[in-house]
Amino acid sequence: MYGNASEKTRTKGCLHPIEVGMRTVKLSRSYTCRGIEFLSVPLYDTSGPYSDPAVTVDPERGIDPVRDRWNFNTGKTETCPETGAASSRGRIALRAKTGESITQLAYARNRVITPEMEYVAIRENQLLEAWIAGFSIGGKTFRPHTPEFVRDEVAAGRAIIPANINHPELEPMIIGRNFRVKINANIGNSALGSSIEEEVEKAVWACRWGADTVMDLSTGAGIHRTREWILRNSPVPVGTVPMYQALEKAEGVAENLTWELFRDTLVEQALQGVDYFTIHAGILQEHLPAAHRRTTGIVSRGGSIMARWIKAHNTENFLFTHFDEICDILGAYDIAISLGDALRPGCIADANDHAQFGELKVLGELTLRAWERDVQVMIEGPGHVPFNLVEENMRKQLELCHEAPFYTLGPLTTDIAAGYDHINSAIGGTLIAALGCSMLCYVTPKEHLGLPDRNDVREGVVAHKVAAHAADLAKGTPVAWLQDELMSRARYAFAWEDQFSLSIDPVKARELHSASMAASGQMEENPDYCTMCGPDFCSMKRSQGK
């Protein structure tokens, strides 16, 4: 898919039997950047085995369960025979033995470097250690990430590695503000559309364009089987909102939800291998009056369900009252908790209000409770926020949530961009990521209008890759700066193939260039101009005295 100039390469670890996949671009000529000559460059790659021509994936069998070969956690886990049938590939699910703590956070606190930690250290460096060490900007210097640094960031709670021990197909990745900014793509059939096969294809499709995680937000029939298929075929972490399935079990009636029903749903999904759960434990009785006064009320699906339940029973949110039990379940599989922002603003007028920040404070308290139980935590954030109020969101999140990674939906900086909300979200997303947000949830052009199709997913993913990359540049991330410098040198050299390979979406770049050339009747292979300015008005050409 990336063209012949790219190939899948794998790098072995030193501490563990891991192999880290990257996309290595062979350049058409050498480029010298800050004294280092590049003939090829490895790029961060989320596409898993799908972009490897040597691998044929059979979706019915799923992709290679690489983590099973790393042989970690030996002796600390046990099988769950009573629920083994849950897995389509016949693998019996695992959980921590009673008294054992197998989360990345627990290992990090015990100063152990797991295979996952070594994996992400290699992955984040992109084999560019020499470049990173030589890079400086605004007086700031950098060091390549070491497995020890990864461990320390996880131990501090500043980063998480969502990696359920029952998701062996996973290529580990890290979410934290001292690493590359990540993006999530939501998939999932709503009751009105799309088949399971389409959903699996959508998950794979999102990773191909650069999604670092996917959330399966299925709400229709066949919810268990959809998830199973996605997990067995997903090289990236899969998140869910277990409340959606719990509500289906309660036949769609929020009032009928019970803790037991929810708990059983958590276990069901844990055994399947879900890597992180969004749980709306922070919305409390005390917040409802403020939410009620808003212009658009509660716009989080999970949040609106819990608000209904709280009101109907006139009692506290059971996700809050049972929070420690939730953590104990999640810890046994190393599922990360993504604390849902039930009260995220749904319009500009509701941004940064008492309801929103009241809940954020509770999320900070829950963070400490999760950490006490060695459970990895991230915090979900808004939502609709005007550009000038975005900074306050990031600042308060850092203050109130003890530096746990922030994971935001946008923010969307206006309410009136229907049809273009992916752009709207990329605008707010760049700002909050540059300020320290660790992961952006994508928004597609169909947001507020309908269910995204394949093209919407691609547009949404790429728009947020632009945002994430722009934020990485703003933060001075050396590997990000290298890609831009190579791109610009290729641009100045009219090396079109290199430009395509180095673009966020190589396929689109090539397609638009070729179409323009063809439309203008120019069939030259590598012209030293493009049709935007034509051959006589190219400033780059003129600037080089050509």
Added chain:
Amino acid sequence: MYGNASEKTRTKGCLHPIEVGMRTVKLSRSYTCRGIEFLSVPLYDTSGPYSDPAVTVDPERGIDPVRDRWNFNTGKTETCPETGAASSRGRIALRAKTGESITQLAYARNRVITPEMEYVAIRENQLLEAWIAGFSIGGKTFRPHTPEFVRDEVAAGRAIIPANINHPELEPMIIGRNFRVKINANIGNSALGSSIEEEVEKAVWACRWGADTVMDLSTGAGIHRTREWILRNSPVPVGTVPMYQALEKAEGVAENLTWELFRDTLVEQALQGVDYFTIHAGILQEHLPAAHRRTTGIVSRGGSIMARWIKAHNTENFLFTHFDEICDILGAYDIAISLGDALRPGCIADANDHAQFGELKVLGELTLRAWERDVQVMIEGPGHVPFNLVEENMRKQLELCHEAPFYTLGPLTTDIAAGYDHINSAIGGTLIAALGCSMLCYVTPKEHLGLPDRNDVREGVVAHKVAAHAADLAKGTPVAWLQDELMSRARYAFAWEDQFSLSIDPVKARELHSASMAASGQMEENPDYCTMCGPDFCSMKRSQGK
């Protein structure tokens, strides 16, 4: 084009015989925002007569020359009979009599309110004086714009009204940071593509989607006639880079350019009615060594031409040495000068360098020289700039250029977004506009790749409308906040038609919603959900207890 709920309305002035066109949206129900009930709302409209069903435009005749009926400047101008044939509609061009100063800046300094000033005051308020006066945010209160305020902003040089007295078809607009953020769309056939008819259609097309000005960057054959057609059909200000035509007259050889040839080109375009000229008078001999050391040299077309000329003749930029004469020509027609940033960075690595800021300092000096001659000025800005360095651009521009309006191309916050540079540019554009940039030049998805087609123009315009509007919200602009609040109330009420009408691109919003509903087999007219979440999982519905 906007649907039946919108109609063209015209508001008369008090001081002058003007009629200000707006798009008034009839809402399907009333919405109460901050105590005021709205059954309809007037929106800022750049589409001119084209969106008025009562008007049939014949492109051969051009649109109604409304300004001719305002009878201003009487006695201060004279006809230019020697060049009368320049006009396709037989109108004889005008210029100021010797000794008369007819620029908006000259009038403003003399405390005169021109028809153009009254026009923009009414236009910016959108007839929402009551809403504006009642609006407050973060302790800040607002007042509707008065013609006096417009005059004072123009007098201070903080805002410009580009309005050549030979462009009578113009609906005046204002560019300045205390007004709504504006956007420009570039059009123009490069040597390789598109016909004159297509270019006129593109100009009209850009205004329909929201372009506040267009720049005709034509470089091919028939350059004079292309411009004539665009001007006679353009309700928005038209800008050009006269150097492009001058270079054609010099048969494409930069070395052969002369001041006389350039001067004659200025006059030729002035008589046609061009409203603002980009002139690269700030690039000097002393800047060339720094530009030469860059990763991508000089990426401004006009800049690369002048650099070649300077080098070939080993003498100072003739646009700089003849700057006072240039101002005298422009002043006679009230053409605004857009001081070109010949040394804008063409890649992230070159951002904010000595070459760029060295030129900016010269632009500040030229601003004062233009103001001495009563010529309106804006300053062009970058270009490729990482997100964290954008703020410095705005700060330095304000410092060095005495608060003359800033007009930037993007900035693009990464080099690797080929195919998605409209999004990239909207990201940087929102930031710099929120900080005080007055106008954003659009970038299309084809930037760096080829000549934009109709759809690229629309995508580019709308992406930058999103940016401009997000910046307006960030600055607290009351009319912007109203549109978002109405949109959100319509969203919460599932009033789909109102949502479409209030969207930046009503056509796209309707289209995506209808297509999703149809694809899912739902044919209900006004369902209280969309296919994104389906009827059972709609949080807004649930939040209202439905």
